[in-house]
Each structure stands twice: as C-alpha cells, then as structure tokens.
Amino acid sequence: MFRDALSVLPRVHIAFAVKANPNLAVLKLRAAEGYGADVVSGGEMDRALAAGIRAEGIVFSGVGKSAAELVRALDAGIGQFNLESEEEGIELAALAAARGLTASAALRVNPDVDAGTHGKISTGKAENKFGVPYDLAAGMYARLSALPGLEMRGLAVHIGSQLARLEPLERAFARMGDLMRTIRAAGQAITHMDLGGGIGVPYKAGDVFPAPADYAAMVARVTADWDVTLMFEPGRVIAGNSGVLVTRVIRVKPGVTVPFVIVDAAMNDLARPALYDAWHDFIAVTPSGERMVANIVGPICESSDTFAMGRDIDAVKPGDLAVFRTAGAYGATMANTYNSRALVPEVMVDGDRWAIVADRIDPAAILAAERVPEWLV
Ligand SMILES: *Cc1c(COP(=O)(O)O)cnc(C)c1O
Secondary structure, X not given: OHHHHHHHOOOEEEEEEHHHOOOHHHHHHHHHHXXXXXXXXXXXXXXXHXXXXXXXXXXXXXXXXXXXHHHHHHHHOOOEEEEOOHHHHHHHHHHHHHOOOOEEEEEEEEOOOOOOOOHHHEOOOOOOOOOEEHHHHHHHHHHHHOOOOEEEEEXXXXXXXXXXXXXXXXHHHHHHHHHHHHHHHOOOOOXXXXXXXXXXXXXXXXXXXXOHHHHHHHHHHHOOOOOOEEEEOOOHHHHHHHOOEEEEEXXXXXXXXXXXXXXXXXXXXXXXXXXXXXXOOEEXXXXXXXXXXXXXXXXXXXXXXXXXXXXXXXXXXXXXXXXEOOOOOOOHHHOOOOOOOOEOOEEEEEOOEEEEEEOOEOHHHHHHOOOOOHHHO
C-alpha cells in the first residue's frame, strides 16, 4: 500500500526499517514485495541478507556503527552507508580504501525540526544525538567527498517516529532541499536523497493519520525539481497494523476505583506503553457485548507494567483471550525476558493459514546459557 502510494514519484528506493519488525519470515515477505532494508546493526544486516534482500538495496543507518560492523558491511557490498558524523565518514573511507573498495554514502543531517511526537521517539531536534548539525553539513560533505574510498552521493534525514502530521516532515524536507542546492552550488554531486521514515499510524480507533497518498503528494511537491533518486525508510507504517499481541486474562482484581484486569502479557512482551506511554486498543477475542472500565496490567513487578488505566473495554473474565492491537511494529522486536519470563513467540497468519515464525524461548533455555564460575563454589 505504502509502496503503491509512492509510485507517483519518478525514481524511488524503499528500504523497510528492519528494527520495526525483523522477523525472518516478515523480511522474506518484504524481499518478495521488492523492498530494500534499512538496518542499524550487523545483526539486522545479516537478517536482511538471510531473507534475500539484495545487498545493494540495504542502507546502513545508526549513530554507533563499530569498525567491525563497517568492515562486514563493506565486505557484503551494501548499497549505502548513512553517516552520522564526519569522524565515521573518515573511518569508513580508510577501511574501504584499505580494501580497494569505494563505499557509497549519504550524510545524515539533523534539520532541527520538532517532529511533534513523543520526546523519546523524536530524532530531528538539534539536541538529539542523530545526524550532523545543519549549518556544518555542507562543509563536512565537501571534505568527505574528497576522501579516497568514499563516494558521497547524497543526504539523509529522519526526524522521528509516529508522526501525526505532514507539516514537520515538509519543513524538514524543504530544509534538506536548500542544503542540497548549496552543496551542488559548491561543486559536489548529489544523486540520492534519503527522506527517512516516521509516518505514524492510528493506534486508537477513530484516530486520523495522513494517508500514504497524502505523504506521497507532499513529497512530490517538495522534491519536484530535485532530480535525484528518492529513498525512504518506513517501518511502522508498513508493519504496525499488521500485528496484534494475543493475551489471556489471568485474574480480575478489585481496585480502589476500577478493577485491575491482569493479563499474561507484560511490558517485556510489548514495551511501548511503558516506554512511550503508548496506547494500544484492547479487545476481547470473543466479545460478550458487555463493557467494563478497568486498568489493564501485566504480571511484572513494576508499576510501569501497565497497558491502560481507567479504560472502557470489552468486559473480560479470567481465562478469556484478548488482543492488544497495532503490535506489528516495535512489538516483539523489543521483547525481552525480564522477570525470567519466556521470550514471546511469533505467529504469521495469511487468510486461514498460520505458522509459528519465531519459537517461544523459555526461561529454561536462557538459564542454560548462564554459567557459575568455578571460583564461586
Ligand atoms: C527507526 C528508523 C526508521 C523507521 O521509523 P518508522 O517510524 O518506523 O517509520 C527509519 N530510519 C531511521 C534512521 C530510523 O532510525
């Protein structure tokens, strides 16, 4: 859908942001749909390659790529390195030149635009750790362009995630266009512009978000005279509403004002509410038609293990199955085993077919990977 919306643009490469949902079967599907991949670690690069995504279609982003990761990515022949500092570019150039290679790179710029999203998923304000300062970017681009081992081919920007409005994106893209013209006027080449991801999705029934077609129309307007290959790195808008977290009600406990519905999913399975105060709609698998107002919590021993407070929901009782919706992006990928809980399994569903695409990793397997030093006993 997102892909189709962008087909109004002339030259486009869409790299799925692997961190949103890195499951191997999901990435296989992306490969079949023709997506490249935006990766932020060597581990994600390996997944994208294992799924059959072509190395040239992979963009390596991330503020802390290690020398070992840069070398592995060079050896794999990945298509574009998004540099987050001049220092990283100098290091990459030296590593590539030493191997007789030339790395294609873009410089990630921090446009100092407020994305209007949650502070913890905002990345394009001057004080954020991402990208290089806007005013220094042209100078850096010129110096990096002169280095052997590096082919600077463009600029990259990504101002944050779960963006509800197009206006901050439009402002950031317009600023990137100005910078592109300044750099070209100084004699350096720009053939690619990477506009990142960040398009938000509705989590709450009734929320209205910009449609992919509106995003595409805005991009077409802003970039009409750019004459570049446009690159995109969407994650959430593709994966978010393709997944749910299935959970069972363990118990309903009276509270001071409203009852606590204690479910067997917790913040270790779906971290977003604890991390970003995120909302996930909660619905019973077999609704009775009755409603209740409740706090929905998991079993973990942290008060932040709370999915919702005072929420009007389908009435549920112990043993009932329910789902948290919109868990397809930044869901299982952020899961952990806190409180020695199992690592959440993943199931792919296609019409009436389904398959387990990630096993539940039980606490016993994690315990088996731990060692007691012999000097302790
Ligand atoms: C996380 C991230 C994305 C994807 O963001 P979404 O909000 O999921 O679209 C794209 N590019 C970079 C550099 C990222 O860090």
